[in-house]
Amino acid sequence: MADSAAMRVESLYLHVPFCAQKCAYCAFYSEPSGGDLINRYVAALIRELELVANDLKPKTIFFGGGTPSLLNLRQWEQILRALERLNLLGAEEFTVECNPATVSPDKAKRLRDFGVNRISMGVQSLDEQLLERLGRIHTREMVFKSFDILRRAGFDNLNLDLMFAIPGQTLEIWRATLAEALALGSEHLSTYEVIYEDDTPLFAQLQAGEFDVDENLACEMYEELILNATGAGFQQYEIANFARDGRRSSGVVENWSNGPTEAQHSSTPALQHSIPAFACRHNVNYWRGGSFYGLGPSATSYVRGVRTKNWSNTQLYCEQLEKGKRAIESREELPPLKRAGETAAFGLRMNAGWPFAEFRRATHFDLRDEWPAEMNQLVERGWASRDAQQFRLTPQGLRFADSAAELFLR
Numbered sequence: 123m124a125d126s127a128a129m130r131v132e133s134l135y136l137h138v139p140f141c142a143q144k145c146a147y148c149a150f151y152s153e154p155s156g157g158d159l160i161n162r163y164v165a166a167l168i169r170e171l172e173l174v175a176n177d178l179k180p181k182t183i184f185f186g187g188g189t190p191s192l193l194n195l196r197q198w199e200q201i202l203r204a205l206e207r208l209n210l211l212g213a214e215e216f217t218v219e220c221n222p223a224t225v226s227p228d229k230a231k232r233l234r235d236f237g238v239n240r241i242s243m244g245v246q247s248l249d250e251q252l253l254e255r256l257g258r259i260h261t262r263e264m265v266f267k268s269f270d271i272l273r274r275a276g277f278d279n280l281n282l283d284l285m286f287a288i289p290g291q292t293l294e295i296w297r298a299t300l301a302e303a304l305a306l307g308s309e310h311l312s313t314y315e316v317i318y319e320d321d322t323p324l325f326a327q328l329q330a331g332e333f334d335v336d337e338n339l340a341c342e343m344y345e346e347l348i349l350n351a352t353g354a355g356f357q358q359y360e361i362a363n364f365a366r367d368g369r370r371s372s373g374v375v376e377n378w379s380n381g382p383t384e385a386q387h388s389s390t391p392a393l394q395h396s397i398p399a400f401a402c403r404h405n406v407n408y409w410r411g412g413s414f415y416g417l418g419p420s421a422t423s424y425v426r427g428v429r430t431k432n433w434s435n436t437q438l439y440c441e442q443l444e445k446g447k448r449a450i451e452s453r454e455e456l457p458p459l460k461r462a463g464e465t466a467a468f469g470l471r472m473n474a475g476w477p478f479a480e481f482r483r484a485t486h487f488d489l490r491d492e493w494p495a496e497m498n499q500l501v502e503r504g505w506a507s508r509d510a511q512q513f514r515l516t517p518q519g520l521r522f523a524d525s526a527a528e529l530f531l532r
């Protein structure tokens with residue numbers, strides 16, 4: 123464990139593994155909510171927090187799931203008071219994922235009172251039939267109502283999650299959802315192309331021939347997304363993520379104090395594609411290869427080059443913590459160059475790509491020394507561009523980011 127406050131981990135993820143019901147496409151670890159198990163989980167999560175608190179000074183906190191907003195007010199109070207007692211409150215960005223069906227004015231106000239300043243709402247679609255097809259528990263009306271509740275509670279940083287290429291979704295339906303979602307005026311937009319994971323009802327329907335995958339339509343929807351989101355004032359900063367840049371002044375993003383600081387504050391004209399002010403800092407830390415603690419069942423941590431994963435079983439997770447142990451299922455220590463390769467691959471998902479100095483700061487390796495041939499190959503293919511300061515994927519390269527990234531994995 124680090125003995126210096128300066129070395130403490132600045133990013134904290136907490137997984138809430140409960141959902142009211144399972145969505146048709148979802149392979150995340152979650153289970154149906156049950157009162158007693160949730161109470162037991164809350165106690166175990168607090169125990170896990172106590173075990174790592176001395177190594178944490180969070181600048182970003184993210185409650186994801188599952189459905190964090192399913193926790194009731196008393197359970198939230200317990201967790202937030204524990205964060206307070208352990209001196210973990212005060213993060214610059216504190217996000218909680220919410221399902222539109224489980225947002226209430228009381229809960230929104232309580233979260234805001236404890237320093238939660240960003241809500242990520244899982245909208246997915248604004249078409250009733252598609253919501254039903256996806257197995258979502260909320261209606262389109264609940265999205266508008268919850269958005270209003272959150273604004274009234276004082277949240278000025280809201281994200282909406284949207285999905286495209288859903289079976290049965292036409293280009294017209296996608297355009298209509300996009301138009302309505304953009305009109306809400308959120309600060310951030312995260313999008314997902316449907317993927318067919320083993321052991322999900324949607325995958326079974328695909329296998330049974332109930333529908334076909336239309337790759338061309340998915341590409342058209344992606345293009346439509348970029349066109350409409352940028353037209354509405356969003357800046358794309360990652361393959362699937364868009365944010366407003368509202369707090370910008372004089373070309374310098376205010377208050378950026380982790381991840382991309384060096385690039386953000388450079389006045390070098392060559393550094394295009396900066397990261398917008400409302401970008402999700404928590405995720406930028408992932409893409410920049412930063413350390414983070416992940417607590418809760420199935421959560422992954424990455425701390426100073428060591429990756430650990432908690433058991434994906436809430437009972438087992440609770441049992442371990444009740445014995446005073448962290449519930450770690452696996453541990454992997456990556457060799458430094460392999461770790462740097464993974465960091466390179468992740469960072470290329472961002473429009474800003476990698477400023478060379480930033481990569482060196484993050485990994486202690488130089489992209490130009492370790493991967494010159496790979497970079498040249500991508501530039502020649504038209505998938506990437508480079509100058510004296512940075513390397514990044516072109517819009518065409520971003521579409522094939524997974525293939526491009528593979529070249530950097532050692």
Ligand code: SF4
Nearest residue numbers: 141144145148187188
């Ligand atoms: S609410 Fe989210 S985590 Fe829960 S089943 Fe649906 S997609 Fe999965």
